[in-house]
Amino acid sequence: xxxxxxxxxxxxxxxxxxxxxxxxxxxxxxxxxxxxxxxxxxxxxxxxxxxxxxxxxxxxxxxxxxxxxxxxxxxxxxxxxxxxxxxxxxxxxxxxxxxxxxxxxxxxxxxxxxxxxxxxxxxxxxxxxxxxxxxxxxxxxxxxxxxxxxxxxxxxxxxxxxxxxxxxxxxxxxxxxxxxxxxxxxxxxxxxxxxxxxxxxxxxxxxxxxxxxxxxxxxxxxxxxxxxxxxxxxxxxxxxxxxxxxxxxxxxxxxxxxxxxxxxxxxxxxxxxxxxxxxxxxxxxxxxxxxxxxxxxxxxxxxxxxxxxxxxxxxxxxxxxxxxxxxxxxxxxxxxxxxxxxxxxxxxxxxxxxxxxxxxxxxxxxxxxxxxxxxxxxxxxxxxxxxxxxxxxxxxxxxxxxxxxxxxxxxxxxxxxxxxxxxxxxxxxxxxxxxxxxxxxxxxxxxxxxxxxxxxxxxxxxxxxxxxxxxxxxxxxxxxxxxxxxxxxxxxxxxxxxxxxxxxxxxxxxxxxxxxxxxxxxxxxxxxxxxxxxxxxxxxxxxxxxxx
Numbered sequence: 001x002x003x004x005x006x007x008x009x010x011x012x013x014x015x016x017x018x019x020x021x022x023x024x025x026x027x028x029x030x031x032x033x034x035x036x037x038x039x040x041x042x043x044x045x046x047x048x049x050x051x052x053x054x055x056x057x058x059x060x061x062x063x064x065x066x067x068x069x070x071x072x073x074x075x076x077x078x079x080x081x082x083x084x085x086x087x088x089x090x091x092x093x094x095x096x097x098x099x100x101x102x103x104x105x106x107x108x109x110x111x112x113x114x115x116x117x118x119x120x121x122x123x124x125x126x127x128x129x130x131x132x133x134x135x136x137x138x139x140x141x142x143x144x145x146x147x148x149x150x151x152x153x154x155x156x157x158x159x160x161x162x163x164x165x166x167x168x169x170x171x172x173x174x175x176x177x178x179x180x181x182x183x184x185x186x187x188x189x190x191x192x193x194x195x196x197x198x199x200x201x202x203x204x205x206x207x208x209x210x211x212x213x214x215x216x217x218x219x220x221x222x223x224x225x226x227x228x229x230x231x232x233x234x235x236x237x238x239x240x241x242x243x244x245x246x247x248x249x250x251x252x253x254x255x256x257x258x259x260x261x262x263x264x265x266x267x268x269x270x271x272x273x274x275x276x277x278x279x280x281x282x283x284x285x286x287x288x289x290x291x292x293x294x295x296x297x298x299x300x301x302x303x304x305x306x307x308x309x310x311x312x313x314x315x316x317x318x319x320x321x322x323x324x325x326x327x328x329x330x331x332x333x334x335x336x337x338x339x340x341x342x343x344x345x346x347x348x349x350x351x352x353x354x355x356x357x358x359x360x361x362x363x364x365x366x367x368x369x370x371x372x373x374x375x376x377x378x379x380x381x382x383x384x385x386x387x388x389x390x391x392x393x394x395x396x397x398x399x400x401x402x403x404x405x406x407x408x409x410x411x412x413x414x415x416x417x418x419x420x421x422x423x424x425x426x427x428x429x430x431x432x433x434x435x436x437x438x439x440x441x442x443x444x445x446x447x448x449x450x451x452x453x454x455x456x457x458x459x460x461x462x463x464x465x466x467x468x469x470x471x472x473x474x475x476x477x478x479x480x481x482x483x484x485x486x487x488x489x490x491x492x493x494x495x496x497x498x499x500x501x502x503x504x505x506x507x508x509x510x511x512x513x514x515x516x517x518x519x520x521x522x523x524x525x526x527x528x529x530x531x532x533x534x535x536x537x538x539x540x541x542x543x544x545x546x547x548x
Contacts, residue, residue: 005041005042005076005077006042006044006074006075006076006077007036007041007042007043007044007075007076007077007078007079008043008044008045008046008047008066008069008070008074008075008077008078008079009029009032009033009036009043009045009046009047009078009079009080010047010048010062010063010066010078010079010080010085010086011025011028011029011032011046011047011048011049011080011081011085012048012049012050012052012060012062012063012085012086013025013028013049013050013051014051014052025048025050025441028081028085029046029048031081031110032079032080032081032110035079035110036079041077044074044075045066045069045074045075047062047063047065047066048062048444048448049061049062049063049445049448050441050442050444050445050448051441051442051445052445061448061449061451061452062448062452063086063096064452065448065451065452065455066078067096067099067100068455070099070100070103070105071103073103075105076104076105076106077105077106077107077108078100078105078106078107078108079108079109079110080107080108080109080110081109081110081111082109082110082111082112083109083111083112086107148244148245148263151242151244151245151263151265152263152265154242154265154266154267154268155179155180155242155267155268156179156180156181156242156267156268156269157179157244158179160219160220161181161219161235161237162187162190162191162218162219162232163183163184163187163188163190163191163238163272164181164182164183164184164187164188164237164269164272165181165182165184166179166180166181166182167179167180167181167182180268180269181237181267181269181270182269183269183270183272187219188272190211190216191232191238191272191273192272192273193211194207194211194229194232194233195232195233195238195273195277195278195281196277197210198229198233198281198284198285199277199280199281199284201284204226204229204230205226205341205342205344207224207229208223208224208225208226208228208229208342208343208344209343209344209345209346210344211224211229212224212343212344212346212347213344213345213346223339223343223346223347224343225339225342225343226341226342226343227342230285233281233285234282234285236264236278237267237269238271238272238273238278239271239272239273239274239275239278240266240267240269240270240271241264241265241266241267242263242264242265242266242267243262243263243264244262244263245262245263246262299333299483300316300317300333300335300355300487301359301483301486301487301490302315302335302355302358302359302362302490302497303315303316303317303335303487304316304491305490305491305494305496305497306335306353306358306496306497306499306504307496307497307498307499308337308338308339308340308348308351308499309351309498309499309500309501310337310348310349310351311337311339311347311348313337313338313339313348314338315335315336315337315338315351315353315499316335316336316337316338316341317333317334317335317355318333318334318335318336318341318350318352319331319332319333319334320332320334332354333354333355333356334350334352334353334354334355335352335353335355335358336350336351336352336353337349337350337351337352351499351502352502353499353502353503353504354502358497358504361504362490362494362497362504362507363478365504365507365548366471366474366475366478366507366548367475369471369548370468370471370472370474370475371475373468376464376467376468376471377464379546379547379548380464380467380546383546383547394450394453394454395454397450398447398450398451398454401443401446401447401450402447404443405440405443405444405447408436408439408440408443411436412433412436415429415432415433415436416429467511467546470511474489474493477489492510493509493510494507494508494509494510495508495509495510495545496508506547506548507547507548508545508546508547509545509546509547509548510545511545511546
């Protein structure tokens, strides 16, 4: 008896791969379709991620859609052109294949043809996955080694820095192009002013406030903040130096990857400030860094959650200290606009909200919603009524994208006709076809993203019992948590807190995968309404926001 296997095709290409190696989506799809046709296999779905790196699954909406459809049993086999199309990280590859295996779905690669359900097949998969990861890491290491060597020779490795522009210089008999820095006079004046103001005794916020009031902008066109001012006065590029590898593996480690021994050499570019001014500023900065004026006790549990009603920036910890006639000091805590705190009054106002009021209001409102079924039911009912209506703009955009993508084929045929009539030359035709192809790739990538958002947002309504169970677990954890734990829990649950007229207007609860996973897996002290009972009742919901 001939079994008709249902095949799901997955294809992916990053922008760099397509440009360098020609791993086009069309080539992958044509190859896989021909294979299925030859072996009489039925293609039930094609999942294509365009212009996305394979180093992780973030932003790969088609792969996420494939894994979701696998759980629903929509196909029997997943077919890819090469194993590294699924992932270039061995751990992600094995995890995806294992997840497919749990659904009794076979994973097959056209180029590396073997069965993944056998012992030897699994071994081969692991080896090929490791080879793919080694290949990627080798390329990364070679690029990094080359950039280190360029830095050691005083060359600029690229990037935007205020006061300079990057330009290409041809060097040597082989006409190698190197990046170098040229001074931008009007930007250099801003840099000198910042150094001179700091040397005169002004603080970071005072400098940012003055520079912003004068109408100056950063290299990216934003207002200056205390952090951007600090980065400027600590950057040795302005004294003619090249500093490289201050942080290693930034994508994974962020600031924890700080390198204690970065490359620091004389650069081939001209300096903007003098050695004397640089040394004076560094001496002042190091003396100020010894003691911090911030002495907050860490009890600001809503820091970053409240949004400024004027500019939308996160509101941060603030306080005032008033001294009474008898010498008693009274400390008043507030949440104030982060932009005002770091960039000054030219950007926004303080818009301060009393911290005691805000924290008490949020805790009370959460408790009120958790313990009053009627309030929670009304909130969920209202949200469900508007849930599908909110998808209309996305549906309209999707319809527009489909129409525009379809029209590109007509444009291609038009240029072919002009070429046949000798009204355009071969080079013009090739350039225009490349532009149309790139435009279609962008449209289809956005189409995948919208379809993913729509399927997550409107596939099912929010269940009252499920939400109540998760919020009940939240109350259970908050009751016994420390201040730092409460802060972490609130940041996990609350998307943002909206403020109006120095009062809290609404609290948006963020039911995303991470939040639900946390509460579904959280340990419970009893067998009544614990997280384990929730996980037995129903699977994790998709993302949604609950406004209370």
